[in-house]
Amino acid sequence: MRRLLRVIIVSGIVFAALLLVVAGTGVFVVRHSFPSYDGTVALTGLDAEVEVVRDGNGIPQIYADKPGDLFAAQGYVHAQDRFFEMDFRRHVTAGRLAELFGKDALETDKFVRTLGWRRVAEKELGLLAPTTRQYLDDYARGVNAYLGTHAGSGLSLEYAVLSLKGTDYRPEPWTAADSLAWLKAMAWDLGGNMDDEITRTKLAAKYPVSNIASLYPDYPYDRNEPIVATAAVTKGGTFTTAPVDTEARRGMLTKDLLKSLDTVGKVAKGLPELLGRGDGIGSNAWVVSGEHTTTGKPLLANDPHLGATMPGIWSQVGLHCNNVSTRCPYDVSGFSFSGLPGVVIGHNAAISWGFTNLDPDVMDLYLEKFSGPDAVVYDNKVRALSKREETFKVAGQDEVEKITVRESRHGPIISDVGEDERETGELAAKRLESPEAYGVALQWTALTPGRTADALFAINRAQTWKAFRAAAAQFEVPSQNLVYADREGHIGYQAPGRIPIRNAGDGDWPVPGWDSRYHWKGYIPFEAMPTEADPDDGIIVTANQAVVPQSYPYHLTDDWDYGHRAQQILDRIRGAGKLDANSMASIQLDTKNRNAETLVPYLLQVQISDEFDRQGQDTLRNWDFTQPADSAPAAYFNVVWRNLLALTFHDQLPEGTWPDGGSRWFEVMRKVIMQPNSAWWDNVTTTQRESRDDVLRDALVKARAEITTKMARDPGSWQWGRLHKLTLTNQTLGKSGIGVVDKMFNRGPYELGGGSSLVNATSWDASKDYTVTATPSMRMVVDLSDFDKSRWINMTGVSGHAYTSNYTDQTDLWVRGETLPWAFTRGAVEATREHTLTFTKPEN
Secondary structure (H helix, E strand, O other), X not given: OOOOOHHHHHOOHHHHHHHHHHOHHHHHHHHHXXXXXXXXXXXXXXXXXXXXXXXXXXXXXXXXXXXXXXXXXXXXXXXXXXXXHHHHHHHHHOOOOHHHHOXXXXXXXXXXXXXXXXXXXXXXXXXXXXXXXXXXXHHHHHHHHHHOOOOHHHOOHHXXXXXXXXXXXXXXXXXXXXXXXXXXXXXXXXXXXXXXXXXXXXXXXOOOHHHHHXXXXXXXXXXXXXXXXXXXOOOOOOOOOEOOOHHHXXXXXXXXXXXXXXXXXXXXXXXXXXXXXXXXXXXXXXXXXXXXXXXXXXXXXXXXXXXXXXXXXXXXXXXXXOXXXXXXXXXXXXXXXXXXXXXXEEEEOOEEEEEEEOOOOOXXXXXXXXXXXXXXXXXXXEEEOEEEEEEEOOOOOOOOEEEEEEEOOOOEEHXXXXXXXXXXXXXXXXXXXXXXXXXXXXXXXXXXXXXXXXXXXXXXXXXXXXXXXXXHOOOOOOOEEEEEEEOOOOEEEEOOXXXXXXXXXXXXXXXXXXXXXXXXXXXXXXXXXXXXXXXXOOEEEEOOOOOOOOOOOOOOOOOOOOOHHHHHHHHHHHOOOOEOHHHHHHHHOXXXXXXXXXXXXXXHHOOOOOHHHHHHHHOOOOOXXXXXXXXXXHHHHHHHHHHHHHHHHOOOOOHHHOOOOOHHHHHHHHHHOOOOOOHHHOOOOOOOOOOHHHHHHHHHHHHHHHHHHHOOOOHHHOOHHHHOEEEEEEOOHHHOOOHHHHHHHOEEEEEOOOOOOOOOOOEEOOOOOOOEEEEEOEEEEEEOOOHHHOXXXXXXXXXXXXXXXXXXXXXXXXXXXXXXXXXXXXXXXXXXXXXXXXXXXXXX
């Protein structure tokens, strides 16, 4: 994305953008898109008046008599606050970014169009319940009402900047499919292990399987508890998968295949950056029963960890029927996605729920053996590929670009994406007698149309655990860990989703697409998915750790988070006594580094003779292993950690597979540190053989030099937050690389505590630097004794308009770990009222 707008420099945008900021006309343009939160608006299709009440943070509470009116108003409100974000998202999910940003976006477009997100979303419309389809249309009606009276710079400042390059662009009307397509984007972010499959395959070309296994250690069940303690299922029996033939797999690792995988990986890794995902994606959610609380009623906490974007990925909202009944059943508040009606995470008047990523293995790479350009081999027979042509309009050029998308029975041939991949496929097709004639297809559950949108509305309406589970049964992708609490005192956990059952293989490696033994035989039945209601200990913690014990009869994934966050949360709850909303929120801010707790004793045993170097080591003595922003030992330890990973692994692993320093690497290093003569310690570029202590000493010394250069000579002046900074970056213009444009839309940097795989998960990529890549995108604590005592905070604000008062008005609070009161009942909302917008029926 950093290159997407370089062409704009040529058209004079630097000078023009500067004028926008400093000139009088610039002030008008900047303010032109600011929405009005007060007044009266005629909205076509209403049955009765709708009222939108906003507080000082601009958070809307919408009141209506009918669901259609409620969701139409939500569409209008989302368009007021976030339309450019919505428009950008639908261009991403439709593979149409190049229409806005030119040729540099074309590679991403081709990949998305090959996957076919938008095509799948359009097919889903026909599967949805009539009410869901109607709500999506009502929402679109509200969005389009706003578009009918606003255009260009009146919609958002981004459009004003884009117009300076001569782009003649007017947004198309919003449609129901635009809303559904965003669910595909979130499924991509939150499901599958394609990156790990690619990495394992690349490593398999160089290392024995045993070496690779040491980099993917088993989940430490003996130390970190799974979510659900037992593995009984009500239906489905037992099932195990047959292993992949290792030697057959190694024979497929040709240069052409590895080149294709390299490019697939590169393009695929660019998508999360666009969608709000970063290194360290995950989430915390937990619930405790009344026996653990001061009120005797449950408490529920959630903080999803996503890439840090500007604006933040969530938009807070309340959706309230004036008279709750079967005719109008919604009284719900929480966090929504702009572009999608309803509430994704939050509570209604009876229940509350939260999500974390289950991260099941729902993606498989299939190596397809070509028989000419339009066919593949399957069970020794030639099978035709399905084909379609995709056409791309590109800003700045008259001619259109075209690609042909090929699909096997397993899914789209993703190795066709881009010129290099097409050439590789063509060369492979010419060598029909060679075992190197391969392409790569992706089978992914999200490419099968489903009814997840039905589930979202059903969850919003649910009043009981039984109704909540019935709603979850429709939640097909992405598979999530759902935590639940209700005012009757019940708590629960449910894992939903469409998770494949494999005849052979476990999804960790690409498999031969020509062999029918490797096809999916179905999906885990919902009745067999992990669930738990009112556990004896009254605690349910989900933080992306293993969901079930090893005795569970189905394969969910091998790529759990290794449970460090989850176990720390459990330990905090068990040691807390009676909890209230504030003490739940304090757990969300926990910064203890359990990896440091393991490694520091080894680091302190290393002998360092130089006094200057030893001063760094001495900062680790008597450290409590927490990482607030002002911590000197945290700063030094993380510099040591980054150097230690580099010294241990960079010489032996390809650059694209270097350690990011997260949960998996905590566990890898925990095992390696106990093996003083492990081959990983040896630097293969030198003639001598290095041991563990050699590498630990080198890491300590290099870290002392690095932190001195970056910060100060005196350890008393070291602070983790001075290295660990967050810049909130607009996903398009904020990555232009043009200073004045970036400053218009981006905010920060902010100095943060926390770190990768800590409860306060401000992740960073140790293969690059200390910059924050993912964060708790919001935080909420729901008090089931009194919803008005609940707390919430967004990472940014509800507004996507740069320079409005609600653009980053919650950010400073979020950085400090503070939260806002969460008004829910009408009386509490009235007490915070600062703006009122009324929608009326148009006069005839």
